[in-house]
Each structure stands twice: as structure tokens, then as C-alpha cells.
Amino acid sequence: MAIRTRTPSLFRPRTPIDQGVLTENRKLVDDINRRGLLRGAVSLGALTMLTGCDVSEIDSVQKGLRAVSAWNDGVQQTIFRANHLAPTFNPAQVKKPPRFNAYYPIEDVKPVDGASWSLELAGRIDDKRPWTAQRLYALPEQEIIIRHVCVEGWDYIGQWSGPNLRDFLQRVGADLSAKYVYFICADDYTESIDMPTALHPQTILATKYAGEVIGDPFGYPLRLRTSTKLGYKNAKWIKAIEVSNEFRETYWSERGFNWYAGI
Amino acid sequence: MHWINAVAIFIMIGSGWKIYNDDALFSFLRFPDAIVIGKWAQYGLQWHFFGMWIFVLNGIAYLSYGIVTGRFQQKLFPISVREVFVTVGEALRFRLRHDDLTHYNAVQKALYLGVMLVGILIVISGLTLWKPVQFSELASLFGSFQNIRLVHFFCMAAIVGFIVVHVTLAMLVPQSLVAMVSGGPVIKYEAPSSGSVAPEMKTPH
Secondary structure (H helix, E strand, O other): OOOOOOOOOOOOOOOOOOOHHHHHOHHHHHHOOHHHHHHHHHHHHHHHHHOOOOHHHOHHHHHHHHHHHHHHHHHHHHHOOOOOOOOOOOHHHOOOOOOOOOOOOHHHOOOOOOOOOEEEEEEOEOOOOOEEHHHHHOOOOEEEEEEEEOOOOOEEEEEEEEOEHHHHHHHOOEOOOOOEEEEEEOOOOEEEEEHHHHOOOOEEEEOEEOOEEOOHHHOOOOEEEEOOEOHHHOOOOEEEEEEEOOOOOOHHHHOOOOOOOEO | OHHHHHHHHHHHHHHHHHHHHOOOOOOOOOOOHHHOOOOOHHHHHHHHHHHHHHHHHHHHHHHHHHHHOOHHHHHHOOOOHHHHHHHHHHHHOOOOOOOOOOOOOHHHHHHHHHHHHHHHHHHHHHHHHHOOOOOHHHHHOOOOHHHHHHHHHHHHHHHHHHHHHHHHHHHHOHHHHHHHHHOOOOOOOOOOOOOOOOOOOOOOO
């Protein structure tokens, strides 16, 4: 076999390493029982997995993973294109009824009484007078036919309509330079989005699905629908909206899911 | 870089299987809890979105290094299709020789190049799965959202297949493992002779 010139590598020393150690220990190296090594590696792997505890739950590990998740929030904010529209679809592709998602099964949904319901406003908003469903439903509507992407991996096309969130925030005199918009829900769910997402042209306070008032399991009387976030960010059964500069954990972020959750 | 990659791949595949289980693409396939990373969905996701940085940054460093130094050019090319068949034949008859560790045979060349391309595709499909709206132009090339998941999945399957073959063969040629730890066999210097295709080296003085 011909001797080749070595690969030009930045990391290899310019002079060959003394191979004496290898030659002297050749016998030892040869003695390494490959089967034993393999068996050892396999049982070590099995041991780490069968002990029943998850390394992710160790405090310092979980802290580290959440720090990376918070770093990813920042990266996603940088990637976000404020006026880039998500693909839209035609009415024939719409799934009826929409697919249910919540932190409990559909049987446990507690319907909200639209007649006694009102939307409370809080935080950095000038006009904090509550909104009845009647007044809210009378606002100009915007319709979007967009893809719902769940963190689990499934997706469907949905047809949503209701007041545009940017228009609504302007109407009530919200501070649009604030950082976050919070949604407090009737089922004690909490969710928040960053202001650029709240101001995105495809972010609406949805009141209708496929042209009809939203059904109870899907957030009646009011829910959020934005084209640039994963499903769980789209709060349902909203009972209050708060504009704030202060960051607070939300239902899923508290449990370790990514807060920004942009798509 | 190989071993950093090995760790990153381990994290990405284990946590990817956990994420897959939340909404299986194939009804007959679910990964047992014992072999996935993360007891709960959020842990799987946390590991995946942590491992991606190691995999991508290390991958970029590795590919740039291989291209800039001419290492890929020298080690992976040219690939002869005929030689691939000959090598496979030798391997099947257990006559494959691997005396010169510094030289890749045709099958190795094809597989290493192939797995690099799959690695690039898994990153692109992963990026569009993560950001189908921000990178909607790229995502539209795949068709539907579920198609992106399928591409991402099959890239994973190809990498797992590669690892099985790669690890098995490395175990069968133990001196290659020694070389991976020691830095490889001593390579004698040779003055670049006329007609040599190898890039010239500045020898130390």
C-alpha cells in the first residue's frame, strides 16, 4: 500500500506524535475484549434508562435546559418577521369542526355563559371599561384561513374571524410599546404573547369559526387566533386581557414548554 | 468533532423519538419509553431544542473544515460506482481489507457523503418544522406540514441505519477504534512527487 501524504489538518501537530506509548501498550490494547466492552456499554446505557428517574428532572439539568429554552425565545424573536404573512388556504380545505386542544379532555369543558360574560381589561390600557359580548361582536371582523400547528405534531386548516387584535388594542388605548399581552381564561388557563405578535396582521380575537359563532369546546365567546404561534399559545374562553412590561410564566411555560412557541 | 457529533445525534434521536410519540406518523410505530429521552413531552422538546445547537454548530464547523482544508476533496472523491459494487462484493464474501486506515474504500466514501447530505436535509426539514411560517418559502417546497415531518422522520431513519452499519463495521475493524483515540497511524512524509494528486503540504523545518 502506498504511503500517502497526510491530510492537511489544522489540528494535527506539524511533527508526528511519539507513538511509543501505543507501541508499548499494544498488548494491553489488544487485550481489550470487544464483546466485554460492548456488553458493558449496553448495560450502562440500560442502567441509565431503567432506574426510573429522568435526568431531565434533576434541578441543575432542568435549570440548564430552561435557560436554553429562554435563549431560544430570544432567537425566535430575532427571526420573527413582523409583516410576513403565514400561508392562507381556501374554505374547501377547512376542517369542521376544528380539532380540540386543551390541558384536559373535551368532556371537561365548562361552557361560558355569553349573556353574563364580559371582557375585562387591565394593565397599560387607557380605557379599561369591560366589554360585553354584544359590543365586541359588533366590531368589524377579519377572516383568516390558516394552519393550526400543535406542538405534538398534528395540524389542520381552520377558518377564523373576529376583531383584529391590533385594531382592538388601539381602540382601547393600549400601550403598543409595552412588551407583553396577557390572556386570562375562564378555565384558569393563562397565556401571553409578545407585542410584535399581538400586532401581526394575522392575529385576531376570534369569535367565529367557518362563519358561525365558535362552539363551546373551541373557546366561546372569545379566543385568540394568531398565525405565528403553536396551538397552545391561542388562549380560549378569554375573560381578561392585560398589557404589561413584566414577564410572568404562563400555564405551559411554567411546566417547561417553550414560552415564545413561534412557528 | 466526531464525538461531539455522536453526543448531539444521541440527544437528537432520543428526544426526537419522544416528540414523535406524541403524535405518531405511523400507527404501528411507537418508541418504547425506555429508549426515549425525556419522561414528559416538554423534556423531550427541551433536549431536542438544546441538542440542535450542538448538532448544527458542530456540523457547520465540521463541513467548513472539511471543505476549506480540502479534506473532503481528498478523502471522499472520486467515487467510482464500479468500485462501490466491487467493495460490497468483497464485504459480502468477508474479503474486505482495511489495512490502510487513512484511505476510505468506495462504500465508505459513498456512505459518508450520503450521511452528510442526509444531515443537511434533516437540519433543513427540522428548521421548517420549527418555523413553517417564518420560513414559509422553504416550507412550501415540501408541500404539506405533515410531509416535512415525514422527510424529517426518514432522515432520522437513514441516520439510524447508517449508525448501525458504521458502528458494526468499526467494531469489526478494531484498529480503527484505536486510531480514533490515538489520532491515527503515523503517516510518513513524502515529498510531493510529480503527478501526485494529493494537495501539497508545507513540511515543517
